[in-house]
Amino acid sequence: MTDYISFLRLFSCSCALLGAGMLHASGLQPWLRELAVIPPAPSAEGRDSWMRQLWTRTAEYAASLSEPAAADDCGDAMVLLVPVFQAWLDGKAAGAALAEILSVPAESIGAVSSWDDLVKHQEAIQERVRFLRLKKLAAYYDSAAIRRAVKRNRDKYGERYAGAEGFLARLDEWEKELGPLDRWVEQAGPGQAALLREMVDLRRKALIEALPEQNGLKAWVSVRRFNPSGKSSFNHDRPANWQGISSMPGPGRRYRSGIVKFNGVSSSSPVEQLLADDRWVGHLDVDFSGEKLMFTGNGFGKKENRPWDVFELDLKTGKKESLTAHMPADTDSYNSCYLPDGRIIFVNTSGMQGVPCVAGVDYVGNLHLYDREKKTTRRLTFD
Numbered sequence: 333m334t335d336y337i338s339f340l341r342l343f344s345c346s347c348a349l350l351g352a353g354m355l356h357a358s359g360l361q362p363w364l365r366e367l368a369v370i371p372p373a374p375s376a377e378g379r380d381s382w383m384r385q386l387w388t389r390t391a392e393y394a395a396s397l398s399e400p401a402a403a404d405d406c407g408d409a410m411v412l413l414v415p416v417f418q419a420w421l422d423g424k425a426a427g428a429a430l431a432e433i434l435s436v437p438a439e440s441i442g443a444v445s446s447w448d449d450l451v452k453h454q455e456a457i458q459e460r461v462r463f464l465r466l467k468k469l470a471a472y473y474d475s476a477a478i479r480r481a482v483k484r485n486r487d488k489y490g491e492r493y494a495g496a497e498g499f500l501a502r503l504d505e506w507e508k509e510l511g512p513l514d515r516w517v518e519q520a521g522p523g524q525a526a527l528l529r530e531m532v533d534l535r536r537k538a539l540i541e542a543l544p545e546q547n548g549l550k551a552w553v554s555v556r557r558f559n560p561s562g563k564s565s566f567n568h569d570r571p572a573n574w575q576g577i578s579s580m581p582g583p584g585r586r587y588r589s590g591i592v593k594f595n596g597v598s599s600s601s602p603v604e605q606l607l608a609d610d611r612w613v614g615h616l617d618v619d620f621s622g623e624k625l626m627f628t629g630n631g632f633g634k635k636e637n638r639p640w641d642v643f644e645l646d647l648k649t650g651k652k653e654s655l656t657a658h659m660p661a662d663t664d665s666y667n668s669c670y671l672p673d674g675r676i677i678f679v680n681t682s683g684m685q686g687v688p689c690v691a692g693v694d695y696v697g698n699l700h701l702y703d704r705e706k707k708t709t710r711r712l713t714f715d
Contacts, residue, residue, distance in 0.1 A: 359454060359455075359458065360405060360406065360409055360454040360457060360458050361451055361454050363390070363393055363394075363406040363409070364447060364450060364451050364454060365447070365451075366389055366390075366393050367386055367389055367390070367447070368447035370382065370385050370386060370389060372420055372421070373420075373421070375421070376421065379418065379420075379421075382417075382420075383414075383417060383418070383562060384561065384562065386410070386417060386562075387410065387559070387560055387561055387562030388560040388561075390406060390407065390410040390558070391407075391558040391559060391560040391587075391588045392560070392588065393406060394406045394407050394558050394588070395558055395588035395589075395590065395608060395610070398605065400556065400590075400592050400601055400602035400605060401601040401602070403556075403558070404465075404601070405458055405461055405462070407558055408461045408464070408465060409457055409458065409461050410562075412433055412457065412460065412461055412464070413430075413433070413450075413457070414562075415429040415432070415433065416429045416430050416433070416444060416450070423443035423444055423445030423449075424443050426443070426444040426445070427441045427442050427443045427444040427449075428441075430444055430450070430453065430457075433457075433460060434453070434456050434457070434460055435460075435521075435522075436456075441453065459522075463522050463525055466525060466528050466529060466532070467517070467520065467528065469528075469532045470517045470520075470528045470531055470532050471517060471518075472514060473513045473514045473517045473531060473535070474514065475503050475506070475507060475512075475513045475514075478499075478503065478534075478535055478538055478539065479500060479503055481538065481539055482496050482499045482500055482538050483496075483500075485538075485542070485543065489543075489544055492544045493542055493543070493544065494542055495537065495538070495542055496542075499534060499537070499538045499542075502534060503534075506531070513531070517531070551593055551594065551595055552593075552594050553591060553592065553593055553594070553606065553616060553618065553625060553647075554591070554592055554594065554602070554616070555589060555590070555591050555592075555613055555614055555616055555627070556589070556590050556591075556592055556602075557587040557588065557589045557590075557612065557613070557614075558587065558588040558589075559583075559587055560583070560586060560587070560588065561583045561586075563583070567581060568581055568583055568584075569581055569583040569584035569587070570584045571584075575687075575694050576664070576666070576679070576681070576694065576695060576696070576697045577615075577628065577640055577664065577666045577667070578639070578640065578664045578681055578694070578695040578697070579693075579694045579695070580612065580640075584612055585611055585612050585630060586610065586611065586612075587611070587612045587613075588608075588609075588610055589608070589609050589610075589611065589612055589613035589614075589629075590605050590606075590607065590608045590609075590613075591605070591606045591607040591613065591616070591625070591627065591645065592604065592605050592606065593605075593606055606625075606645065606647065606650065607645055607650075607652065609629060611629060611630050612629070612630065613627055613628070613629045614627065614628055615627055615628040615642075615666060615667045615668065617668060617669045617670055618670075619670045620670060620672055622647075623646070623647055623648060624644055624645065624646055624647060625644065625645045625647055626642055626643065626644050626645075626655070626668045626669075626670065626676070627642075627643055627644075627645065628640055628641070628642060628643075628665075628666040628667060628668070629641060629643050639661070639662070639663060639664040639665075640664040640665060640666045641654045641655075641656045641657060641659075641665050641666075642654070642655045642656045642665045642666065642668040642676075642678050643655065655668070655676065655678075655702065655704075656678060656680070656702070658707075658709070659680055659682065659709070660682060663680050663681045663682050663684075664680065664681045664695065664697070665678050665679070665680045665700075666678065666679050666680075666697070667679045667697075674704060674705070675701060675702060675703050675704065676701070676702040676704065677699055677700070677701055677702075677712070678699075678700055678702065679697035679698065679699060679700070680697060680698065680700045680711075681695040681696065681697050681698075682698070682700070682711060683696060683698055683711075683714070683715075696715060698711060698712070698713045698714060698715055699711075699712040699713045700712060
């Protein structure tokens with residue numbers, strides 16, 4: 333039986349610890365050709381509209397790719413090239429922006445006045461994308477915390493925790509040669525990419541791979557999203573930390589989302605997309621058998637005004653179904669978790685209450701208990 337584990341259950345350090353597909357060689361040219369069919373704005377007044385179209389096309393293209401690492405490259409490249417696109421009407425300025433991004437002299441780039449001009453540099457852009465991703469993975473490199481964790485694991489597991497002395501010795505060597513590692517990472521350039529990758533690998537091995545508990549882990553899942561609007565902030569595409577998902581603004585609801593599978597703790601990028609949708613997907617929870625996965629979504633064949641629901645995905649068959657379609661049509665269900673006996677706890681806004689300090693416009697969610705065998709739902713909290 334395949335063992336699946338939720339991304340959030342695995343480790344709280346997220347991608348900063350596990351890697352993100354830096355070694356895949358999927359070119360950017362097909363993506364750039366996709367953008368080339370969008371007529372550029374004839375003047376500065378239409379630039380914002382054109383930029384939104386570029387973001388939307390990028391999100392659609394990335395979501396359509398079967399190789400998640402290639403989707404990562406396209407999405408990150410779009411973020412990186414924003415200054416170039418903003419200066420698109422001025423070829424010289426666009427070329428200067430690209431030169432600054434690539435950290436090369438402006439004269440080596442020249443003017444960027446067409447998509448062909450940009451395609452000529454697609455390999456350099458991709459290399460820059462991957463280097464910046466590597467820098468992000470290595471950021472906040474806390475050698476003291478890693479050293480404490482290694483010593484604790486060595487004391488707890490003994491010989492079952494392999495490589496402890498090597499981890500500690502390598503950290504000592506780096507600090508003696510480079511000084512404080514977090515500061516060195518901030519200043520590292522492309523010439524130090526090999527050492528940055530070694531540092532990321534050591535952290536992953538010391539904190540995850542070498543742990544005896546991870547020997548039985550075969551696969552894990554995560555959710556990935558692409559933002560069509562190119563803008564992200566509270567009140568634009570995501571609720572504030574005190575709001576429920578009912579307050580998700582419109583642009584956030586329209587994120588292109590996918591649930592992806594990774595193989596083992598050493599996996600540097602997803603190997604398979606299990607589910608794709610043109611709406612926001614999140615709140616993953618794997619059942620105790622490792623065969624099914626719950627998540628929050630708001631699309632999946634329902635009418636446009638259908639509220640948030642809890643769905644379940646069968647990881648063997650790929651079949652999905654709504655678990656909360658029986659709840660009132662004017663309430664939202666979200667943020668669910670499995671109980672060991674098979675019942676499900678989820679949040680729902682059935683109380684029809686609003687947060688007083690914002691005039692009631694944000695709905696209050698309360699815990700509910702769903703018994704699948706008896707087909708009954710009971711409200712548990714009354715906040």
